[in-house]
Amino acid sequence: MLDKTYSPQDVEARLYKAWEEGGCFRQGVKSGRPYTIALPPPNVTGSLHMGHALNHTLQDILIRWQRMRGRDALWQPGTDHAGIATQMVVERQLAEKQQNRHDMGREKFVERVWQWKAESGGMITGQQRRLGESCDWSRERFTMDDGLSHAVRKVFVELYREGLIYKDQRLVNWDPKLLTAISDLEVEQHEVKSHLWYFRYPVEGMADTFITVATTRPETMLGDTGIAVHPEDERYQALVGKYAILPIVGRRIRIVADEYSDPEKGSGAVKITPAHDFNDFEVGKRHSLEMINIFDRHAHLNENVPEKYRGMERFAARKAIVAEMEELGLVEKIEPNRHMVPHGDRSQVVIEPWLTEQWYVNAAVLAKPAIEAVEKGDIQFVPKNWEKTYFDWMRNIQPWCISRQLWWGHQIPAWYGPDGRVFVAYDEAEAQAEAAKHYGKAVDLTRDEDVLDTWFSSALWPFSTLGWPEQTPVLGSHYPTDVLVTGFDIIFFWVARMIMMGLHFTKTAPFHTVYIHALVRDEKGQKMSKSKGNVMDPLDIIDKYGADALRFTLSIFAAQGRDVKMSEQRVEGYRNFATKLWNAARFAEMNGCVLPDDFDPKAPEGIINKWILGRLAQAVRDVDAALEAYRFNDAAGALYHFTWGTFCDWYLELIKPALTGEDAALKAETQATCAYVLRQLIHLLHPFMPFVTEELWDKLYGRPDGFLMLRSWPGDGVRSEDKAAAAEIDWLIRLIEGVRGARSALNVPAGAKIAMQGIGDDAELIRRLLRHSDPIKRLARIETITMEQAAPTGEQAQGCARIVIDGTTFVLPLAEVIDIAKEKERLGKERDKALAEIAKIDAKLGDASFVSRAPEAVVEEQKERRGSYSAQAEKLADALQQLG
Template sequence: MLDKTYRPSEVEPTHYQAWEGSGAFAADPARGQPPYTIMMPPPNVTGSLHMGHALTFTLQDVLIRFNRMNGRDALWQPGTDHAGIATQMVVERQLEAQKLSRHDLGRQRFIERVWEWKAESGGTITRQLRRLGASPDWARERFTMDEGLSAAVRKVFVDLYKQGLIYRDKRLVNWDPKLHTAISDLEVEQREVKGHMWHFKYPVDGVDDTFITVATTRPETMLGDTAVAVHPEDERYTHLVGKMVRLPIVGRLIPIVADEYSDPTKGTGAVKITPAHDFNDFEVGKRHGLEMINILDRDARLNDAVPEAYRGLDRYDARKQVVAEMEALGLLDQIVNHVHMVPYGDRSGVVIEPWLTDQWFVDAVTLAKPAIAAVETGKTRFVPKHWENTYYEWMRNIQPWCISRQIWWGHQVPAWYGPDGHIFVELTEEAAATAAAAHYGKAVDLTRDQDVLDTWFSSALWPFSTLGWPEQTPDLARYYPTDVLVTGFDIIFFWVARMMMMGLHFMGDVPFRDIYIHALVRDEKGQKMSKSKGNIIDPLDIIDKYGCDALRFTLAAMAAQGRDLKLAESRVEGHRNFATKLWNAARFCQMNECHPVAGFDPGTVTETVNRWIAGKTAEVADKVAQALEGYRFDAAAGAAYQFVWGTFCDWYLEFAKPILQGADEGAKAETRATAAWALDMILHVLHPFMPFITEELWTQTAPRDGALMRRPWPSLPGLHDAAAESEMDWVVRVVSTIRGVRSEMNVPPAAQLAVLASGLAEERVGWATTHRDLILRLARLAEFDTRPDSNKMAEVLQDGAAQIVIDEATLLMPLAGIVDLDKERARLEKEIARVEGEIAKVDRKFANPDFVAKAAPEVVEENRERREEWAAAKARLTEALQRLSGA
């Protein structure tokens, strides 16, 4: 017999170990089933499970378990990312505690230390994924610094270089002055800062007492100005275009150029151009052939390109000095308070500099063209579809991709330099030496490039490098392209787009047929979770408290396409209660000897309630399957929830009780077998969402051959019985409507009412007679009169009754002596007025254009939802008021 209480903490590790130990997660091409492949977005090896991970990996696991049950050879390819900067920082902090730096160790010893750390501590995230119930093929686990993946990285780099698609260039990058490396846009955090806008007057050369005023948030960069730009149609400045200004402090002559980048409506309409220290200015500089003067060193201190008095100064000290000198020269026009966005390194916490430096770049423009076409032609589709617009916007405006990083942990660039700086890019140092000897006519000493590659470069190869490429392995032929990528919208640019580019270029096909983009997990108020707000919900804490299945089901149930998840702990608690409901239903079945019967055929049952539940069970299996095939996780979970809690537990088991307690042994045996069969089908349907409790119930409710997760998905054609469905659905409708009206009217639970039903079709009179005892018991009625005379109806109406319309019939629920009708009307009217007041408050907010334009999106959405809730409440209250009849 099942215990009274389900204990997730005892059950979960036991089943997980059994699954993994038995090889239940493994793909098996030898079985000849059609493949189904998902590539796990490799979490950082430094990472810990957060709620975003929990959502991503839950949805992937739901799909994998569902397709595994559906007879597919399911491969969920696991692995972790070496996370260059993040991992290097972890180990460097350890060294700092020992008063050492990586330079004290040297490159080789430092890398060995990172590998040591990875062996000891790098498995945290994969252990936590096991606690989430994730079922990837762990035996195939890969790491982006594995030798096989490293070989793929080297080949891709060398091939792209020799095709002219990788090159070395001097361009602006996001430079971290603390970490001393270029970083990607994803590692840059834009923060709103209260600062100033300084207006400087630049004297026009050769024209007495004529100045052009520019505004800047970064006075120190003026020392690197090489032009002033004005809009070509700005009449204030057209007469100055082509003239020169003398750059204050520096004394250099720089031109006034016409460029549409300058916005006549902002500031003075004239902008200083510093091509080496601003991404927009860099593009202006290229258009006008301007000199690019780098005035900062790697520490963001001013270098020798500036006047001597500024050399060696920190950028912010230089700022103060520039402002003071401009004021002394009489060239400081004004200082205006200004709120603007400033880029910070998300790991170092320092302000990032756009810095002109030599780096390695990928010609992303060329590689993007086939990737754009693949989505345009439907070879790959986005779900929801609107995300393809985000993809197109970025891909059609793509910039060269900076792939080099000035750190030690990562894939070292396979490039060597000859004595004169000539570059040799080869797979090995020996090949580079051979190429150099051929180039110079003799053997020469080569120096290897010290940079490593951007982490996104190696992860861009993940869909095929993990399957053995560059070798043409059987796995590569079988599992590429993959079926679906499940990921968040924040890495469409950084990972999704780059996998598309690399997959098409090297494999000749897209890496995945579908890209399912899920939304963000926010807190219950719609706020983004962050440490600073103190609103982070730790998935492991939730699992400890409510069990893994409750968290998984909650995330799936809330994963509506295109809508962020507002996660409240109460939602998880509610789904823990759902697990408890399922557990109690299984105990009820056990206690009533509802055991699975070998060879049971639900198509042969004769009892109406059993024919009804058999059809409903088949229906929910199809509904859940169809929803999952369309990535409508919320609809799938919702259909399962409604069937299990409502149809099976609240209705079928209640309908079955009289039979199970009755004297008809044939009906009893059939109902026991049907209930056990329906419960088994429920365990199948819920398994992808709630793997642990379903496997536990599968194991405990009967002797079984094999795990539930290896069982096929229910395919139950021919069980729909229209007659049984009409009959039992009508009983459900009558009972639930009466219950709802009792609640609306505040009828005491113990009150036994006599309901009169007029106008019932003859067939339904028969149903009411057949199921009279059920209706009376479940609706808490003393009488259900299906043939009342008109006098009795009139008398009940006069005394006071609630009127209920169900299909063609009108039901009267006498309330005289049970409910104070006048008081109830007054209560309803007062509540309607209160709700109308709440609706009016929200409407006033939306009538204010400033609210819609300036309020945070989550606040606007919260108000919309609140209004919908108030409107629904008003409709219910109004309907209740209308039900009351009589004086």
């Protein structure tokens, strides 16, 4: 017998352990066609957050669904070594002991990081298990495993030998605290209060003539090598081609015409510092301007500036430069200015665009086949609108900086000879052999100290995790993978690079579908952040409500292109859904609903049984179609409505007379049908709510055929819809709902039993009312049902409510139960109030100023409020109409 209540805290850990020990997650557990998802590897330093919970839940739904469909499903797990993040964790630990990595040396520091990884790293994989993720943990990989490291070296060496990896001097995002280049994804834009300084630069050979430039970064002026004005800006046309004299420094800098300059912004003239601004770098290349780096790696001014400024910290230099320019009388004005400034997401210091020599990948060459793969439809984005984002990035792609000035990561396989000549090789022995051949003798080599960008190894993830470059059996069977589930923020950083690398090294796209999920926000639609105090920890939610409730909440709100609004109340609601399922199973068990071995879903003849079997078949089709199209919310919604509404609220209520009646044949048929539908329903819900469904399977059926998660997905043998049964039971439900709705809207006391009159003499209607009088009376709280030739008129009609079902009017005499006049007055007032609120909201939404200034979440909230008031007004209008 099932326990009275379901307690996820007593079930989840036990079931997960049984699944894992039973080998349920392993590739090969089913023998059908391969199906593969490569889990986006979370950082080894990470912990499960709500974005992970959404991403991983959607993947697990797909994997469990396909596994139950008989596919040889592989969900490939693993973690990323997360270069900067991991190095920072260990460096902080060292700092607590007054130690640093430089004192330890590279080799011992890297050993210490590996030690930390063994002891504490990978905490997130334990948290993934809490969510119920059915990854093949026997195949867990780490981006610095020997096999993956071998793949990284092979890719680097081959790309270098093809001329697609090279060294170059370009601008990078330089973190002067961490002393490394970082990717755009590791840069945060912070709005700061600052100033816009207008400096006057003298024009060479033109006495008392100045050109005014506006800048937010006075400290970079010492590296200016040009001034840009717009070609069509008449104010400066006479100056194009001339030179200005850079104050303080005295350098001649050319005035060039370039469309980058905005005539409407600042003075319309822009100082160009190619070595310290990404836009200026491009302008400098177009006009062959000199590139002068004025900062060292700590963002202190270097030897390329006047002596008095050398060694000065950049923001101290800003103050000193402004002061000197004021002394020279060259500050035209200073305006307050709010603007966005890039900061390192981990160091939280201002990022410096810095000209330095780094290793690069010629991404433009690799991008061409990757663009074609999406253009031809070999890879499809869902939702499709993300293809535009992908194309925009890929068609304007820049060289990819792949070197990082760290110690933790894949050290670049490059060695330098005595004269600086580089030898790229698979290992030091091969580099030594190449060097000896080049120099004609053995020489000492020095290895490049840099490591590779973490995204470089991650770009190989779909095939390196399967054993590439070795041609392993699993690589042959499970590559390419099927779908990638990820967030929009890494379409370029990860998705595009996986496509580029996959096509280049395997000649095959790494997946056929990229499903882009939205963000998880708070209940008001605001982005979750620690500073706002609105972060929801998925582990806290699981502790309180269970993993199933969290998973179902995330899936039912995961509509394509729409952010998920999370609240604890919603999770609590879907915890109640799990309880509803449990209670339905207890009801079936207590009423002897056992499935005979020879049950045929095509055999039942009872009208309610035929109806529920048809509805079950439709639910199977709806769920399959929704999951095929990655409409997770529709799949979850179909299951929710079928489970709670169709099965629990209606079928279980409608079959009570059959379960307690004297018709033994109908009772046996109904018990078997109920057991069959419940059993199939548990199957259908399993990918979404694996724990409660597996526990029900275990308790009700004792796992005679093994775990539920390895059972076959419902499909064959499900009865198609009986149209006559569907029409009749749907009519019955709409009639009961209509009466219930009228009672609720008109404030009829819950305990009051009322009369109902059907108007007309339709023979089929009379037969239906006779057949279903028991559920109508019981579920709509009707005392008597009669048929009348005509509806009440005159004064008698004023005391009645009317509902219309399929063209037939049903009259509910209420004069002795409620005060009709007062009820009409109340309904009218409430409707007027709702209409007034709608008018207020419409005025706001019609105000272009409000819509443009208000945060998106506030506008969305107003639209939701309007929808709520509109539905309320419509409901009140219907109630008034029912009263005539």
